[in-house]
Amino acid sequence: MPTVEMTVNGKRASAQVEGRTLLVQFLREKLGLTGTHIGCDTSQCGACVVHIDGRAVKSCTMLAVQANGASVMTIEGLANGEKLHPMQEAFRDNHGLQCGFCTPGMVMTAIDLVKNNPAPSEEEIRHGLEGNICRCTGYHNIVKAVKAGAAAMKG
Amino acid sequence: MTATGIGASVKRKEDYRFLTGQGSYTDDINRHGQVYAYILRSPHAHAEIAKIDTSAAESAPGVIAIFTGADYDKGGLPAGWQIHSKDGSPMIEPPHLPLCKDRVRHVGDQVALVIAETYAQAKDAAEQIDVTYKELPAIISTADADKPGKPQVWADAKNNTCFDWHLGDKAATDAAFAKAHHVTKIDLVNQRLVPNAMEPRAAVGDYDRATGEYTLYTTSQNPHVIRLLMGAFVLQIPEHKLRVVAPDVGGGFGSKIFHYAEEALVTWAAGKLRRPVKWTAERGESFLTDAQGRDHVSHAELAMDKDGKFLGLRVSTVANMGAYLSTFAPCVPTYLYATLLAGVYTTPAIYAEVKAVFTNTVVVDAYRGAGRPEATYLLERLVDKAAREMKMDRVEIRRKNFIPRDAFPYQTPVALQYDSGDYFATLEAALKASDWAGFESRRADAKKRGKLRGIGISTYIEACGIAPSAVVGSLGARAGLYECGSIRVHPTGSVTVFTGTHSHGQGHETTFSQLVSDTLGIPIENVEVSHGDTNKIPFGMGTYGSRSLAVGGSALVKAMDKIVAKAKRIAAHLMEASVADVEFKNGTFTVAGTDKNVPWGTVALTAYVPHNYPITELEPGLEETAFYDPLNFTYPGGCHICEVEVDPDTGVTQIVNFTAVDDIGRVINPMIVEGQVHGGVAQGIGQALLENCVYDEESGQLLTGSLMDYCMPRADDLPNFKVATQSTMCTHNPLGAKGVGEVGAIGSPPAVINAVLDALSPLGVEDISMPATPLKVWQAIHSASAKVAAE
Amino acid sequence: MHDFGYHRPASAADAAGLLAGKNEAKIVAGGMTLIPTLKQRLAQPSDLIDLGGIAELKGIKVESGGITIGAMTTHADVERSTDVRKTIPALAVLASGIGDPLVRNRGTMGGSVANSDPAADYPAAVLGLGATVRTNKREIKADDFFKGMFETALQDGEIITAIHFPKPEKAGYSKFANPASRYAIVGVFVARTSGGIRVAVTGAGPCAYRSKELEGALSANFTPDAVKAVKLSADGLNSDLHATAEYRAHLISVMASRAVAAAS
Structure with missing residues (x-):
């Protein structure tokens, strides 16, 4: 079995995996980082989004071995101690989550969206969330949250 | 109102853990020594199982056990509601075993349970199980299922009939139709x-070998109901x-109410293997096994006098149950549907017939709204058509x-008694918020841009706050539908609340x-909800039917009444006053007309450290439990208005405005309430424009078996919503x-479809079915213009 | 998915060597199609050869007035490239509408083109712009590349290294996406080039193809109305739950007219 080594949330992580082990399985099962979720099996829902070397990707559509040597950020690594990342804070302030299952992926995608477009319009936000499905909120408050999060990230 | 009190938009207490990835969902739970289950499922819609050969699979790497129907020695999944047909006979209740023995009845039916050290090994081994099927013809169509042959x-x-039921006064309804000035008729499908x-x-x-206790962690909206059903009826575990x-x-949206085969299988297998067993559905399995929703085919007729006053309503519906009866399936197209056919109207005579049919499809049960969206869609489409005619x-x-x-309390001709409501108020508020009056100028503007603009309305009612036990018992429910709540006051005055409802997104921990x-009168940080x-x-009976606050919250109120009554007696003792004179306000006990007072914390401490205590009259401690059984259903209602623009070149419908004004009674947290409406409306728009569960009529294969083909609403499919309560x-x-x-999922679908039809009406389009996809809209436009061209 | 051997060569030559040495090996580029396919157990390769570590396959450069894009360049990089935006803006527009942002961060041009999914976007650009597909063995003209559903001119052991897009005078892309999967139900790429008008259609047939009728109409008059009026035959077009062949035929004209309107 291949050994993979990567930096996850700033810490070195290493384990033996099968070639077929998905990155999301590695994170959840080997590292116990269960904040990254699996909501589908066709790469549609985005519950599994993490950042690889600063880019948001679906960790269910990537092998753990493909992340060898990469720097991975998951939802668990966002907050600074007890202090939430401004995007996390914005989701809370705007009731941008209900059951919480899609939330980690939604937040990770939103941060990447804002990184590439610091002042997105409502339409750009809706387009930018095309790869993340939420069944609870109707997106109204998620869009509001991303807008507020973008403003807060600008500081 | 305080910053955290009733009526305040308090930020949710549960959000911190969800936002930091610290939520604990069932698949996040791992038990020591855990093994993994994979379920081999039927690839056929209908077949006899001639033979299952597991020998090769049993020796595959990591395999611990393989079980088939022949190994399973426990009970089947029970139906929680019994319906009787018109002729008094009970519904047909087929057996529903967690593992099929000799026949499979839908694609996805459970054939074998494979347990291995890893999930991948279990799945690998399942490929080596050799099942010999003898395929049988399948019935899929709701409309055709009861046809002979x-x-x-x-x-x-x-004839695949589970029951043939009716409600209402047929003679009175026939009489109403006999004197009608005009009758409007409609045929509708409420898609799966x-x-x-x-x-x-x-x-x-x-399974704990030392104590003999079983534990099941499961994705459920109602753990106590699962314990009762699985323990008493399926596995016989007390x-x-x-x-x-x-x-x-x-x-959950209803789909996690029901008791499912996999829950029983992992519990049963854990007992047999003495190891924890985990099963997690892949999304593809969810499509093949989670109870689905809706699936009605209906014909309805509305009799009116010359002024458009409704005289009578006749409805005939066929409802698809799928291959088995899911836990609450029989009550959905009956007591949660036909009883709502009066809507918000004074129609004096109503007669409804509902036939439930079996088909070789996944089971159908309650899905957000459950019966009430079907009733509302039928009525509101019918009323719009009546207005046109x-x-x-x-x-x-x-x-x-x-x-x-x-007119409240108002007794309808279909069993329910509405306690309160003001449909004029929600209507007027929605008309105003949506600028209904200014619509025609917006339509004209859109026309200049080459778009067809339409506006649609729906005025609805629903019955929820489920439910008065004696009433539902008389209608066939095999359970009570009260709720239980406990308040545990701790010695230092903080409180743990125990509720039998379950939060899976609704924010109960905050509300x-x-x-x-x-x-x-204590700080919100001093309260924890369990x-x-x-x-x-x-x-507890759990969360569904919009019952958590109305029924579960009421149980907490009753428990708090008991707490306050006891605390007053302790306070009276401390203040050397008569209980009758003790008042409780803002967390302080006072004696009326004096400056004597004791704070909440002192009373709590005294209850647990009863040194100065009326011990001969009163037990120590401060903890109370209450059960609340509602006296009636509750009746939220309101008005939804949808405005759309249709692109005639592509058939794409864009929702440009959506207004919901709902009467939901007391609001505890407006932020959470708005979020609930947003989510419900999104699901209603999903039904109206995007979502459709389609089976191949011949093979019974689910054609929309993944998110690649089943269209879930995404951020760019939806507008911002204008939401208000009245x-x-x-x-x-x-x-x-x-x-x-x-309410969101109930009121919205007809508003959307009525808007689409309004947009298309200049072209002569009179009907369109849900979901009004671009393809369907384009076809409707195309055939209408072909018709115009031919004329 | 079934297990497999995993290889991450450092050069295209090494990748080709590995590919030659394994019977049932498959190349993985971005993996946006292959990994879901493996998860569904619809393919069972003995080995996966990951091109993700090959620096020479990545990058965008301006070349002979056009643009050359390395096979392992992601859709997001194409979407955001100032060179692409300046030289062939329609290509950036097309890239910005593929899948979703997360797919665009991993998915690659080479993977998309090599796969020839009937509903993929890039084949329309390759064909519409008359691009040249460069492999480790040769150069293939776009008109010779797409052979059918998931079928291309690529031979065993052949790996796309880059694609060269000549600069058109004007080009535009418009897609009607499947509402569920967001793949193209119909996507039309139009280009006015020094060699004439090219119109490529994706989503509607077994693979991307050129529409002679629309090219004819636009050659006469490069305006949206010129193509919108063209009534195309539905014969041989794809038909599924989301779109009948007739609807697709209609959408091709509509998307073509929108692509012309958007062309720059």
């Missing part, structure tokens, strides 16, 4: 939907030896037939904390709360 799902259910909560179902079964935990649950204004015909403000902190564990919560209070529960979980 069709394939039969169950030998006992002649897949709930698709984002968290797939999962279950972990565990309640004191069975703990069911529903931890954080990632959405009578050449009346759509709003005016509704106003003319509304139940008057002063119930507000309710308790406001009532007891739910979802049968070992912690005395009892409430009258529920008259029969202590909170005045009616419920909000389902």
Whole structure:
């Protein structure tokens, strides 16, 4: 079995995996980082989004071995101690989550969206969330949250 | 109102853990020594199992055990509601074993349970199981299932009929039609939907050899109900030896109410193997096994006098149950549907017939709204059509037939008694908020841009706050539908709330904390809400039917009444006053007309450190439990208005405005209430424009079996919503709360379709079915223009 | 998915060597199609050869007035490239509408083109712009590349290294996406080039193809109305739950007219 080594949330992580082990399985099962979720099996829902070397990707559509040597950020690594990342804070302030299952992926995608477009319009936000499905909120408050999060990230 | 009290938009207490990845969902739970289950499922819609050869699979790497129907020696999954047909005979209740023995009845039916050290090994081994099937013809179509000569799902259910039920006064309805000036008729399909909560179902079964206790962690909306059904009916494990935990649950929308085969299988297997067994659905399995929603085919007729006053309504519906009866399936197209056919109107005579049929498809059961969206869609499409035929204004015909403000309590001809409501108020507020009056100029502007603009309305009512036990018992429910709540006051005055309801997105931890902190006058941080564990919560019926606040919240109010009554006696003792003179306000006990007072914390401490205590009259401690059984259903209602623009070149419908004004009774947290409406409306728009569960009529294969083909609403499919409440209070529960979980999904679909039809009406399009996809809209435009060209 | 051997060569030559040495090996580029396919157990390769570590396959450069894009360049990099935006803006527009942002961060041009999914976007650009597909063995003209559903001119052991897009005078792309999967139900790429008008259609047939009728109409008059009026035959077009062949035929004209309107 291949050994993979990567930096996850700033810490070195290493384990033996099968070639077929998905990155999301590695994170959840080997590292116990269960904040990254699996909501589908066709790469549609985005519950599994993490950042690889600063880019948001679906960790269910990537092998753990493909992340060898990469720097991975998951939802668990966002907050600074007890202090939430401004995007996390914005989701809370705007009731941008209900059951919480899609939330980690939604937040990770939103941060990447804002990184590439610091002042997105409502339409750009809706387009930018095309790869993340939420069944609870109707997106109204998620869009509001991303807008507020973008403003807060600008500081 | 305080910053955290009743009526305040308090930020949610549960959000921190969800936002930091610390939620604990069932698949996040791992038990020591855990093994993994994979379920081999039927690839056929209908087949005899001639032979199952597991020998190769048994020696595959990591395999611990393989079980088939021949190995399973326990009971089947029970139906929780019994319906009787018109002729008095009970519904056909076929057996529903967790593992099929000799026949499979839908694609996805359970054939073998493979347990291995890893999930991948279990799945690898399952490929080596050799099942010999003898394929049989399948019946899929709802409309055709009861026709003679069709394939039969169950030998006992002649013409696939589960029951043939009716409600209302047929003679009175016939008489109303006999004197009608005009009759409007409509044929409608309420298509099948897949709930698709984002968290797939999962279950972990565990068995403690030392105590003989079983534990099931499961994605459930009602752990106590699962304990009762699985313990008593399926596996024969008594309640004191069975703990069911529903931890954080990632959405339910009804689909996680029911008791599923996999829950029983992992628990049973854990007992046999003496190891924890975990099963987690892949999304593809969710499509093939989660109970689906809706699936009605209906014909309806509305009789009117010359002024458009409704005289009578006749409805005939065929409802698809799928291949088996899911837990609450029989009540959905009956008592949650036909009883709502009066809507918000004074129609004096109503007669409804509902035939439930079996087909070789996944089971159908309650999905957000459950029966009430089907009733609302039928009525509101029918009323719009009646207005067109009578050449009346759509709003005016509704106003003319509304139940008057002063008519409450109002007894409908279909069993329900509405306690309160003001349909004029929600209508007027919605008309104003949506600028209904200014629509024609917006339509003209759109026309200049080459777009067809339309506006649609729906005025609805629903019955929720489920439910008065004696009433539902008389209608066939095999359970009570009260709720239980406990308040545990700790020695230092903080409080743990135990509720039998379950939060899977609704924010109960916040709403119930507000309710308790406001009532007891203690800081909201001093209140913790516990739910979802049968070992912690005395009892509970769970969360569905928009019942958590109206029924579960009321139980907490009753428990707090008991707490305050006892605390007053302790306070009276401390203040050397008569109990009758003790008042309790803002967390302080006072003696009327004096400056004597004792704070909440002192009373709590005294209850647990009873050194100065009326010990001969009163037990120490401060903890109370209450069960609340509602006296009636609650009746939220309101008005939804949708405005669309159709692109005639592509058939794409864009929702440009959506307004919802709902009467939901008392609001505890407006932020959460708005969120519930947003989510419900999104699901209603999903039904109206995007979502459709389609089976191949011949093979019974699910054609929309993944998110690649089943169209879930995404951010760019939806608009911002204008949401408001305009409430009258529920008259029969202590909170005045009616419920909000389902209103969005109930009121919205007909508003959307009525808007699409309004947009297309200049072209002569009179009907379109849900979902109004671009393809369907384009075809409707195309055939209407072909018709015009031919004329 | 079934297990497999995993290899991450450092050069295209090494990748080709590995590919030659394994019977049932498959190349993985971005993996946006292959990994879901493996998860569904619809393919069972003995080995996966990951091109993700090959620096020479990545990058965008301006070349002979056009643009050359390395096979392993992601859709997001194409979407955001100032060179692409300046030289062939329609290509950036097309890239910005593929899948979703997360797919665009991993998915690659080479993977998309090599796969020839009937509903993929890039084949329309390759064909519409008359691009040249460069492999480790040769150069293939776009008109010779797409052979059918998931079928291309690529031979065993052949790996796309880059694609060269000549600069058109004007080009535009418009897609009607499947509402569920967001793949193209119909996507039309139009280009006015020094060699004439090219119109490529994706989503509607077994693979991307050129529409002679629309090219004819636009050659006469490069305006949206010129193509919108063209009534195309539905014969041989794809038909599924989301779109009948007739609807697709209609959408091709509509998307073509929108692509012309958007062309720059």
